Amino acid sequence: MKGSSMGYLLKTGFKNVYMNRLMSFASIGVLVACLMLIGSAILLSMNMQVIVGAVEDENEMVAFLDMDVSDDQARQIGDEIAKIPEIAESYFYSSEEAWAEEQKKWGAASAMVEVDVDGNDLGPILPDAYRIKLNDVSQETLDSVTNQLLQIDGIDPDIRTPSQEATILSDLERAISTVGSVIVVILAVVSVVIIANTIKITIFSRRKEISIMRLVGATNTFIKMPFLIEGMIIGLISALLAFGGLWIAYNYATQFIMQSPSSWLEIAVGKLIDFRDIATRMLAGFAIGGAGLGVVGANLFIRRHLKV
Amino acid sequence: MIEFTNVSKVYENGTKALSNLSLSVDKGEFVFVVGPSGAGKSTFIKLLLREETPTKGIVKVNGYNLNKIKKRQIPQFRRSLGVVFQDFRLIPQMTVYDNVAFALRVTNVASRSIRQRVPYVLGLVGLAAKARNYPDQLSGGEQQRVALARALVNNPPLLIADEPTGNIDPELSLEIVELLNEINKCGTTVVMVTHEHELVARFGHRVISIDHGSLVSDADEWGSFYEG
């Protein structure tokens, strides 16, 4: 395609947006709202992931073995544990390691050693254990894993599980991700429909030109192009506006969270994502998303109604 | 240049617009197609442009077999034709210049040749002075000349006109046909549909007469048609 044609197509695309400005304005408005909501859903879910990730790091399940378990048995128990599907990884944590860690925590003088009446050292009282990392720390997974662990012979019924906060956060994160995905899909569909309708109006107002274009031998690609460009321009403008809007809104929201001294929010403070860190990715995502929605929307109508 | 072989056209609603029409037009000819309203003249034109496909028979135009042409070849084929209609089909939001340039812009022609070609054809149809006007500032005759300039701007070997004088005052109609005549003298094949017999009689060209979708006569000029 020659430069002059590309220039012509771009110009026509922009002209379409301008000539049809009322509808363009309306669809940009709706699209900005959709993109901002999509962005909020993504930001919320990203933040939740970071927070939950941080909490999860400090939270693992520990399954203590009965004191009388032999090394061989311990190995077998390890194999059994590894078979549980919800477990990401598990590793053996010997009584000696536990002891070393305890000493580091409490100092060498700690009395975590069983002594007999004569003061003879009988060795550490800490049992061997398996430390277990889960795929997620939702209550459901915890219950399921706990039940499965209890089936295994040689495991102390007193299994240490992650804190309640972690489970709640994790469940919340999953809910937000799910609801967020649904919202994103619905809004994407709405955006596509809105753009398709805007393009429809432009096509109707230009049907005379289109028929002349056919008559003088313009190719189908050429006939379609200005409308695809129109969709793309609407998408890109919306993406830029939504990006700016989201940035401002996000900064307000994080400031608000940091100023409100609510207890569970405290976990979040300091871990919240700084918008600047993700601005480039966000902008790129918005631009691609906006332009993509625009082109898909335009194409939706073109394919059905331009009969090219 | 144009070859119709046993062509019939039945529209989807069952209207029989053409039946078993056979004719051919050679390069460099000027042909009038006449016949009463509803005779099938426009259907003939639509088949020529491949806006419609024949129900039966073979249509060949400018070396393309329109029965076999692929969809993506149609634009290329259309660029080998110039067309004007009774209703001009100009774009009201564009100036005369842009209306003509439009045909080149949408077919990938370089800006430099557009800048040369458009003033040239506007001069040819005598509208160089009106390049910046809009269609609604022109008379019917002038508007049709703009349409003619647009049809000619990419120098097609075949010019097709469907009742080009239908919306124009008689004196101005004559001007249009004279213009077509000049274009024909420069080597362009011209097919003009009309039902204005006086116009046809003035020019000594071949006349194809259609009625009820069938060829009634095909004469070298109006006189022989009239007598025969």
Ligand SMILES: Nc1ncnc2c1ncn2[C@@H]1O[C@H](COP(=O)(O)OP(=O)(O)O)[C@@H](O)[C@H]1O
């Ligand atoms: N698209 C169409 N669908 C159905 N019937 C049509 C269509 N176009 C034309 N006709 C019918 O075909 C016949 C021939 O029409 P047309 O070729 O336009 O005649 P003319 O141009 O000689 O007046 C008429 O009866 C007309 O009503």
Ligand SMILES: [Mg+2]
């Ligand atoms: Mg007609």
